[in-house]
Amino acid sequence: MSTTISGFSKLSKSEKIDWIVSNYLSNSNTAKQTITQYFNADSKLQQLHDEFIENTISNYYLPLGVAPNFEINGKTYAIPMAIEESSVVAAASNAAKFWMQRGGFKAKVISTTKIGQVHFMFDGDFETLKKVFETVKPKLILDTKPITANMEKRGGGILDIELRNKTSDLNNYYQLHATFETLDAMGANFINSCLEQFSKTFKAEAEKHLNTSIEIVMSILSNYVPDCLVRAEVSCNVEELKHKGIEGKAFAEKFVRAVNIAEVEPHRAVTHNKGIMNGIDAVVLATGNDFRAIEAGVHAYAIKNGKYTSLTHAKIEDGVFTFWMEIPLALGTVGGLTGLHPLVKIALNILGKPSAKELMQIVAVAGLAQNFAALRSLTTTGIQEGHMKMHLMNILNQFNATNEEKEVIVNYFKTNTVTHSAVVLELEKLRQ
Ligand SMILES: CC(C)(COP(=O)([O-])OP(=O)([O-])OC[C@H]1O[C@@H](n2cnc3c(N)ncnc32)[C@H](O)[C@@H]1OP(=O)([O-])[O-])[C@@H](O)C(=O)NCCC(=O)NCCSC(=O)C[C@@](C)(O)CC(=O)[O-]
Numbered sequence: 001m002s003t004t005i006s007g008f009s010k011l012s013k014s015e016k017i018d019w020i021v022s023n024y025l026s027n028s029n030t031a032k033q034t035i036t037q038y039f040n041a042d043s044k045l046q047q048l049h050d051e052f053i054e055n056t057i058s059n060y061y062l063p064l065g066v067a068p069n070f071e072i073n074g075k076t077y078a079i080p081m082a083i084e085e086s087s088v089v090a091a092a093s094n095a096a097k098f099w100m101q102r103g104g105f106k107a108k109v110i111s112t113t114k115i116g117q118v119h120f121m122f123d124g125d126f127e128t129l130k131k132v133f134e135t136v137k138p139k140l141i142l143d144t145k146p147i148t149a150n151m152e153k154r155g156g157g158i159l160d161i162e163l164r165n166k167t168s169d170l171n172n173y174y175q176l177h178a179t180f181e182t183l184d185a186m187g188a189n190f191i192n193s194c195l196e197q198f199s200k201t202f203k204a205e206a207e208k209h210l211n212t213s214i215e216i217v218m219s220i221l222s223n224y225v226p227d228c229l230v231r232a233e234v235s236c237n238v239e240e241l242k243h244k245g246i247e248g249k250a251f252a253e254k255f256v257r258a259v260n261i262a263e264v265e266p267h268r269a270v271t272h273n274k275g276i277m278n279g280i281d282a283v284v285l286a287t288g289n290d291f292r293a294i295e296a297g298v299h300a301y302a303i304k305n306g307k308y309t310s311l312t313h314a315k316i317e318d319g320v321f322t323f324w325m326e327i328p329l330a331l332g333t334v335g336g337l338t339g340l341h342p343l344v345k346i347a348l349n350i351l352g353k354p355s356a357k358e359l360m361q362i363v364a365v366a367g368l369a370q371n372f373a374a375l376r377s378l379t380t381t382g383i384q385e386g387h388m389k390m391h392l393m394n395i396l397n398q399f400n401a402t403n404e405e406k407e408v409i410v411n412y413f414k415t416n417t418v419t420h421s422a423v424v425l426e427l428e429k430l431r432q
């Protein structure tokens with residue numbers, strides 16, 4: 001049997017499955033059954049999912065949960081979250097409920113500018129290139145009109161194009177650095193189409209004026225969007241933070257110290273920010289957005305001053321505790337998968353069909369809430385108590401516990417600490 005193949009993409013779905021099962025899964029019938037049992041009974045719906053990507057062999061389920069009670073700018077939301085990790089939805093719900101009783105979350109979109117670049121090489125005089133760029137710039141805009149016309153009608157489009165001299169970083173390297181307003185679309189395809197037109201027009205026109213060649217290396221949007229920024233915040237008097245017997249002032253002071261540590265210590269900051277992304281990614285996925293784009297942009301923002309740091313900040317001033325975050329989020333509520341995936345449409349409907357700006361605020365709040373819940377656990381009970389309580393069901397399922405066994409063991413761990421070994425021990429005792 002060969003484990004390489006030419007023309008795999010041309011095989012039918014069932015041929016692809018057969019090939020994978022026989023070459024990589026020991027021709028196991030059980031493996032084939034597992035792959036096929038995830039097919040949807042509705043063949044049209046299955047075909048829709050098959051066609052989202054290439055070489056599809058099955059569907060990969062993630063649970064879609066909902067975190068209710070989010071009060072954001074005075075409006076109540078139930079936030080849909082698609083995620084595999086236990087305790088994330090519980091933590092978001094917990095923080096939402098906590099802040100609902102303390103004035104809710106405030107969120108504000110600061111800016112919505114997206115970026116794209118044409119990267120090119122030119123071996124010649126910069127001042128001459130600059131003059132040529134200024135001459136050619138109106139034609140760059142004009143030639144993209146067929147692409148931008150509809151976006152302009154909606155109030156968006158190209159904001160500006162700059163020529164950037166990057167030769168101090170790399171010999172002969174220049175950029176057309178363009179900014180865009182893409183409204184309710186994330187904008188990747190729109191921006192890339194504009195950039196590819198810029199590169200064609202620029203190469204042709206510049207070479208005509210310069211009498212020498214320029215090499216277009218590539219044209220692509222940037223996922224670093226520091227001017228597509230949203231702020232989320234909570235605040236209350238420190239006394240109001242009193243919760244489950246823990247005194248407000250002491251809690252607030254320890255919480256601020258935990259944030260300060262993440263601000264100065266990159267090892268902690270990465271985990272701290274991972275906790276924020278627990279909330280952000282889950283909503284980004286549920287709403288059909290590109291979580292790789294969001295992850296890349298957010299982490300780049302976390303190191304914008306040269307040292308990786310916390311995305312959230314906290315302070316106590318005049319007896320008022322404030323916890324906030326500003327992050328870049330290029331999100332869409334049209335385009336991509338948003339209008340195609342039936343569960344994404346449901347998720348957006350649950351959120352009341354938000355605009356991209358409203359979604360930016362919701363997603364930022366989900367991240368802030370998640371970080372609040374994690375830090376509250378970390379600085380009070382420790383993370384394992386709550387997390388393992390939620391993870392208990394996964395351990396039980398790993399050992400194929402029956403419903404009766406689950407009931408007994410869940411009951412036992414209401415008053416005992418959950419660890420993997422303690423659960424296994426209780427299960428063994430029960431099965432003796
Ligand atoms: C786990 C909790 C919420 C328990 O918290 P608790 O205080 O034991 O919860 P409770 O039983 O008192 O219930 C209060 C509310 O919490 C929510 N809640 C409570 N249980 C559930 C549940 N089963 N399903 C859904 N929602 C739940 C729910 O809103 C509930 O209200 P109710 O619905 O009853 O009106 C808390 O301990 C917590 O927030 N822990 C943090 C968990 C967390 O951050 N998990 C992420 C995974 S760990 C990680 O990846 C990130 C990390 C930690 O490394 C980041 C970092 O280091 O910064």
Ligand SMILES: NC(=O)C1=CN([C@@H]2O[C@H](COP(=O)(O)OP(=O)(O)OC[C@H]3O[C@@H](n4cnc5c(N)ncnc54)[C@H](O)[C@@H]3O)[C@@H](O)[C@H]2O)C=CC1
Nearest residue numbers: 182183184185186187188189190290293332334335336337
């Ligand atoms: N580096 C990256 O992040 C890359 C991402 N992508 C993918 O591109 C997709 C997103 O691209 P888009 O251009 O956003 O999607 P898209 O190509 O589906 O276009 C969305 C279109 O919707 C139309 N539209 C209708 N109503 C609108 C409104 N109110 N506001 C704005 N536009 C409106 C516009 O014509 C817009 O161009 C995602 O699937 C992403 O994964 C693609 C290439 C690179």
